[in-house]
Amino acid sequence: MDYRTVPTTCVYCGCGCELVLKVLDGKLTGVLPSKTQPVSRGKLCIKGWTAHEFVESGKRLKKPLIKKGDELVEAGWEEALDAIASKLKSIKDESGADSIAVLCSAKATNEENYLLQKWSRAVVGTNNVDHCARL
Amino acid sequence: MDALRSKVEELLKSGEIAGFLGMRIVHEHPYPYLFTDKESVLLSTLTIGDVRYPLAKVILDIARKYRDAKLGIMVRGCDESALFELYKNYQLDPEKVIALGVTCPAEQVEKCRCPRPNPTNIIVGEKREVKADRSNLAMIEAMGEKEKYQYWMGQLGKCMKCYGCRNICPVCFCEVCTLEHEDLVRRGEIPPEVPNFHLVRAFHMAGRCVDCGLCEEACPASIPLRTLYQKVREIVKTHFDYLPGEDRESVPPFQLLGDGSFEISEK
Numbered sequence: 001m002d003y004r005t006v007p008t009t010c011v012y013c014g015c016g017c018e019l020v021l022k023v024l025d026g027k028l029t030g031v032l033p034s035k036t037q038p039v040s041r042g043k044l045c046i047k048g049w050t051a052h053e054f055v056e057s058g059k060r061l062k063k064p065l066i067k068k069g070d071e072l073v074e075a076g077w078e079e080a081l082d083a084i085a086s087k088l089k090s091i092k093d094e095s096g097a098d099s100i101a102v103l104c105s106a107k108a109t110n111e112e113n114y115l116l117q118k119w120s121r122a123v124v125g126t127n128n129v130d131h132c133a134r135l
Numbered sequence: 136m137d138a139l140r141s142k143v144e145e146l147l148k149s150g151e152i153a154g155f156l157g158m159r160i161v162h163e164h165p166y167p168y169l170f171t172d173k174e175s176v177l178l179s180t181l182t183i184g185d186v187r188y189p190l191a192k193v194i195l196d197i198a199r200k201y202r203d204a205k206l207g208i209m210v211r212g213c214d215e216s217a218l219f220e221l222y223k224n225y226q227l228d229p230e231k232v233i234a235l236g237v238t239c240p241a242e243q244v245e246k247c248r249c250p251r252p253n254p255t256n257i258i259v260g261e262k263r264e265v266k267a268d269r270s271n272l273a274m275i276e277a278m279g280e281k282e283k284y285q286y287w288m289g290q291l292g293k294c295m296k297c298y299g300c301r302n303i304c305p306v307c308f309c310e311v312c313t314l315e316h317e318d319l320v321r322r323g324e325i326p327p328e329v330p331n332f333h334l335v336r337a338f339h340m341a342g343r344c345v346d347c348g349l350c351e352e353a354c355p356a357s358i359p360l361r362t363l364y365q366k367v368r369e370i371v372k373t374h375f376d377y378l379p380g381e382d383r384e385s386v387p388p389f390q391l392l393g394d395g396s397f398e399i400s401e402k
Contacts, residue, residue: 001153001171001197001204003156003168003193003197004169005168007161007162007166020166022167024196024197024200025200029196030302032166032167033303033353034164035188035352036164036165036185036186042353043355044299044353045297046295046297048297049297
């Protein structure tokens, strides 16, 4: 019998609401709003209240998929990264860096998002950077 | 506080309980935590905390998985009230729960307008005066019909349908919820149908709501939900002489209705 609550930050948008994950025997069973954290002060929207659901979802993407013909085929990371790099390179060569846009994620950390925009601007050479939390 | 820690240690070490649900400081914030025998060393971090979490609801989560285990729980007056309702509704077996009481600081009792600050078995804290207060209700009752209607339509219209009131409610124990029934509540519609959505919840609170106020604390739109459910409590008290959460013994109206004596006969 192991029950604990794990404080974390909601991953759904840029507000940064604080919540605690309810964990029973290593499985997420739900969410409680954090009462004492200053950002959300014990309140959450419906996304925060259900923020645990995707973790155990059967629909969750766990391995890279590469589109071959009409089908998405499971692939290794090496192959997937190679495919992305060569495709980006060819698009940049043919149509210029501004034909590429990058969408960051609220489910990544602040630092990861910083790196992604840095990579977009400095490596790819595009300023077309946006984020799903810019609602 | 030491009295509570040593009592919990005794219960865990003797094997009388498999775990104790209390609060623990994590990164300087108090959160619910289940202390078990294996981790009794962590007991030094057991705290009461100056905020309330729905501990009765949390223990229900655990008890549903571990039906035979006996568990300890730290209770404020409101937590114990919720436990009473869970017992009476056959959600939790009172034989499997040991409740150790704590009382809130006087300021907290005042702030909560607390109707039942003193749990049965107080281990930590002094007895507090009841601060129940129906001034918010009286304010609405003083309004004219039209004004009252406009007030509630305005308040309930702020709802963003987060379900926080239901999710945090320690006596909302149903595993299937009417408010998620696709034929009754349209998905993706915000605000939900006003006032029906909230009135359905208010009806379901009849004979159950212990007036802890956690719903109102969790509402991002500051809807005066507690006032609404207070009215429901008063109606139940008037007609059935029952106040949910008041004590362990009195019989809730739904059990009273069970023998059919209140049914209206068709003639």
